[in-house]
Amino acid sequence: MLGEGILKGLAETAKNFAGSFVSEERLTTVEYPEQRLPQIENTRDFPFLVYDGEDAMAGLRCVSCQICEKECPPKCIYIVKSTDKKPDYVGKAQFYPTRFDIDISVCMSCQICVEVCPFDAIKMDTEFELSTSDRFGGLILDKHKLAKSNSYYQKIHPTEAAEVDGRLEEEKQKLEAKAKAAAEAAAAKAAADAAAKAAATTPEAQP
Amino acid sequence: MSPNPAWSRTLDQIFVLLQHRIADLFPPLLQPWVAMILGVVGIVAVFPAIFALTTVLERKGLGRMQNRLGPNRVGPFGILQPIADAIKSLTKEDIVPRSADAVVHYLAPVVLVVAIFLGYAVLPVGRNMQLLNIDAGILFFFAIGASTELSIFMAGWSSRNKYSLLGAMRAVAQMISYEVPLLLSAVVAIMMTGSLNPSRIVEAQGGFTGILPHWYVFTPWGFAGFVLFVIAALAETNRSPFDLPEGESELVAGYFTEYSGFKFALFFLGEYLGMMSIAGYGITLFLGGWGAPLSVLAFLPSWLWFFGKLFLAIFFFIWLRGTLPRLRQDQLMNFAWKFMLPMSLLDLFVAALWRFLGEWLGAGLGTEVVRWLVCGLLLAVTYVLFARVMLKRQKISPRSYRYAE
Amino acid sequence: MIDTLVFLIFAGLTLAGAVAAALLRNLVHCALSLTVTFAGLALLYLSLGAQFVGFTQVLVYIGAVAILVVFAILLTRGSGALPGNLVTTSAWRIGWVAAVAVGFVLVAALQHAPFAQSAAAAPAVSVQQIGQALMGPFVLPLEIVGVLLTVALIGAVIVAMPERQGEDQ
Ligand code: SF4
Numbered sequence: 001m002l003g004e005g006i007l008k009g010l011a012e013t014a015k016n017f018a019g020s021f022v023s024e025e026r027l028t029t030v031e032y033p034e035q036r037l038p039q040i041e042n043t044r045d046f047p048f049l050v051y052d053g054e055d056a057m058a059g060l061r062c063v064s065c066q067i068c069e070k071e072c073p074p075k076c077i078y079i080v081k082s083t084d085k086k087p088d089y090v091g092k093a094q095f096y097p098t099r100f101d102i103d104i105s106v107c108m109s110c111q112i113c114v115e116v117c118p119f120d121a122i123k124m125d126t127e128f129e130l131s132t133s134d135r136f137g138g139l140i141l142d143k144h145k146l147a148k149s150n151s152y153y154q155k156i157h158p159t160e161a162a163e164v165d166g167r168l169e170e171e172k173q174k175l176e177a178k179a180k181a182a183a184e185a186a187a188a189k190a191a192a193d194a195a196a197k198a199a200a201t202t203p204e205a206q207p
Numbered sequence: 208m209s210p211n212p213a214w215s216r217t218l219d220q221i222f223v224l225l226q227h228r229i230a231d232l233f234p235p236l237l238q239p240w241v242a243m244i245l246g247v248v249g250i251v252a253v254f255p256a257i258f259a260l261t262t263v264l265e266r267k268g269l270g271r272m273q274n275r276l277g278p279n280r281v282g283p284f285g286i287l288q289p290i291a292d293a294i295k296s297l298t299k300e301d302i303v304p305r306s307a308d309a310v311v312h313y314l315a316p317v318v319l320v321v322a323i324f325l326g327y328a329v330l331p332v333g334r335n336m337q338l339l340n341i342d343a344g345i346l347f348f349f350a351i352g353a354s355t356e357l358s359i360f361m362a363g364w365s366s367r368n369k370y371s372l373l374g375a376m377r378a379v380a381q382m383i384s385y386e387v388p389l390l391l392s393a394v395v396a397i398m399m400t401g402s403l404n405p406s407r408i409v410e411a412q413g414g415f416t417g418i419l420p421h422w423y424v425f426t427p428w429g430f431a432g433f434v435l436f437v438i439a440a441l442a443e444t445n446r447s448p449f450d451l452p453e454g455e456s457e458l459v460a461g462y463f464t465e466y467s468g469f470k471f472a473l474f475f476l477g478e479y480l481g482m483m484s485i486a487g488y489g490i491t492l493f494l495g496g497w498g499a500p501l502s503v504l505a506f507l508p509s510w511l512w513f514f515g516k517l518f519l520a521i522f523f524f525i526w527l528r529g530t531l532p533r534l535r536q537d538q539l540m541n542f543a544w545k546f547m548l549p550m551s552l553l554d555l556f557v558a559a560l561w562r563f564l565g566e567w568l569g570a571g572l573g574t575e576v577v578r579w580l581v582c583g584l585l586l587a588v589t590y591v592l593f594a595r596v597m598l599k600r601q602k603i604s605p606r607s608y609r610y611a612e
Numbered sequence: 613m614i615d616t617l618v619f620l621i622f623a624g625l626t627l628a629g630a631v632a633a634a635l636l637r638n639l640v641h642c643a644l645s646l647t648v649t650f651a652g653l654a655l656l657y658l659s660l661g662a663q664f665v666g667f668t669q670v671l672v673y674i675g676a677v678a679i680l681v682v683f684a685i686l687l688t689r690g691s692g693a694l695p696g697n698l699v700t701t702s703a704w705r706i707g708w709v710a711a712v713a714v715g716f717v718l719v720a721a722l723q724h725a726p727f728a729q730s731a732a733a734a735p736a737v738s739v740q741q742i743g744q745a746l747m748g749p750f751v752l753p754l755e756i757v758g759v760l761l762t763v764a765l766i767g768a769v770i771v772a773m774p775e776r777q778g779e780d781q
């Protein structure tokens with residue numbers, strides 16, 4: 001019958017209208033600033049830079065390889081590479097970004113920068129209360145604002161962070177093992193060399 | 208009129224008395240002018256105030272229909288929200304696109320609001336409470352209503368924006384199409400009263416049978432006319448589900464896309480005022496105007512009834528908006544020309560039949576029964592047939608494209 | 613006195629609208645000025661006490677004809693500003709001739725019109741009387757107009773009907 005659906009719809013909305021006054025469970029929304037929903041783990045909005053240790057600027061994992069800058073589709077990352085190297089958290093000498101800006105008014109939260117970073121240096125944040133009265137400067141985040149500690153990362157994305165940490169640990173161990181092996185090999189070689197030298201030089205008379 | 212106590216009669220006329228009292232303070236030559244100006248001030252103050260209230264009630268009501276709370280931050284229960292909105296829209300930058308036609312762009316909202324305010328001049332909001340008691344009142348309202356289309360076109364065209372122009376074209380096409388059934392459904396009430404004067408139409412519905420009123424909506428032709436009028440009125444005012452001209456998903460905001468700040472507020476005001484005035488005329492034509500719904504309640508003042516009915520009408524509009532999805536353009540046009548128009552013509556015929564049956568058979572209970580049966584059946588059967596045909600034609604199939612692929 | 617003033621204002625509005633409609637470059641502006649003329653005419657009717665005619669003028673001319681004109685302009689390609697000078701084209705000269713001819717006819721007609729000499733003789737015609745006249749003595753002309761309009765409507769529908777496949781070859 002023509003018009004029947006309209007009547008059904010009207011009944012439904014009337015039920016909602018009246019129901020929302022009597023039962024609190026019907027209300028699906030929360031009163032935001034006072035009440036907050038727990039964040040689901042895969043929440044993401046804008047990228048941030050991870051650092052290890054205590055000092056944010058010293059511990060940045062970013063080595064300024066600029067891959068993310070090149071890959072970012074809307075080109076909202078701006079990096080200036082350092083001319084010198086400084087030791088990173090593990091002590092290896094690396095380049096570092098003297099400037100690292102992300103314009104979050106342009107960023108589209110695609111997470112491509114995170115996917116391409118070979119150093120697990122950039123990750124997605126969950127902070128969303130970023131409103132500012134300065135729409136130009138206030139929305140460009142520099143490296144000081146972007147830098148957040150690894151423990152923060154572990155807090156907001158526990159599963160992902162654990163995986164990353166595991167991987168980094170593994171790599172570190174591999175590196176250490178390799179370094180150790182290399183060191184051992186070098187030591188062995190040095191010893192062998194020394195022995196060979198000694199052997200070669202033994203017959204001759206000492207000056 | 209039933210003999211009401213004196214206090215109730217005074218209360219009923221309190222605004223009229225007040226108007227006379229103030230006018231009496233002036234020299235006799237100026238008195239009619241002062242009275243007129245007071246009436247205008249009353250209209251210009253009251254209806255925008257209702258508009259302000261409506262915006263917050265609408266948002267709260269829609270929220271409740273979607274199981275939300277709606278605005279509740281500004282003032283107790285968010286009731287001061289309209290003030291915040293007003294301050295916001297007044298302080299916003301007024302942007303005129305560089306390629307826009309500045310004069311027409313500026314005039315469009317002004318013309319719209321002025322035209323809509325003019326429509327209130329002949330609306331009887333209570334006993335003796337009508338600014339201009341003119342013979343052709345209803346005609347005046349429809350004439351004014353028709354001229355709002357032009358301002359919408361002006362807005363859409365002068366913005367030099369494809370969304371604006373498309374929205375304006377849609378709005379104008381829709382308003383022209385639905386004006387025909389709107390007028391025809393209103394003609395029923397006019398025909399039965401034999402007058403175009405709104406006050407006379409209200410008075411004609413003023414009697415009671417037992418405690419029930421003689422509203423036109425309680426007759427077969429009146430009911431059909433009322434339903435048709437409501438549908439056409441929704442379309443005329445671009446209210447949901449007929450809000451294609453400003454379909455946000457496709458046209459940003461339709462014809463007022465390029466308006467901001469105060470001019471945007473004027474459009475918004477115009478839209479709601481238009482809705483209220485058309486609701487007011489619907490009340491006048493079919494719902495007994497300022498008449499009480501039960502004879503025992505007639506001691507309450509007439510303006511209270513009018514505004515009570517107006518709020519109910521507004522609530523109904525909000526309720527519909529919270530329920531119905533938007534129509535498609537072809538559905539809209541088909542509905543206007545293939546359903547609304549024939550039904551309103553039939554309703555006109557039925558109303559005439561009702562009247563002549565009454566004359567031929569003479570007064571009496573038998574006549575009433577025959578009239579009800581004949582007219583009711585005629586309308587109901589046609590409606591059912593129409594519905595079957597329309598639903599049968601409706602072929603639901605996967606969408607096919609003519610040019611793509 | 614006041615009546616004359618009111619008449620002068622309304623007449624001025626009407627004429628200004630008409631002149632603007634003839635002289636403006638942009639066709640949509642012309643159409644809008646034409647609407648001003650319609651409104652001025654309606655006001656003139658109203659000031660003469662002819663409510664029904666005045667409101668019908670608004671309803672029909674502003675509500676329908678003006679919209680129609682505007683639609684027609686938008687559907688053609690002339691909606692932008694017109695280039696060049698119009699006053700010297702040959703069409704303009706033909707227009708002058710037509711205008712002068714119409715002016716002569718109007719003046720001649722006015723001179724022979726039997727005007728009521730005093731305003732007091734103006735009859736007050738109510739809407740009801742107009743209705744009765746239309747349904748009584750003038751019912752035949754009304755019906756003829758109705759048939760004509762229906763014919764025009766059907767013609768328009770036929771013109772707008774999509775051509776069936778196979779017929780367009
Ligand atoms: S999330 Fe996407 S858009 Fe944002 S900085 Fe990373 S790559 Fe660029």
Ligand code: SF4
Nearest residue numbers: 062063065066068117
């Ligand atoms: S964040 Fe990652 S990809 Fe981007 S420059 Fe730093 S190390 Fe390279």
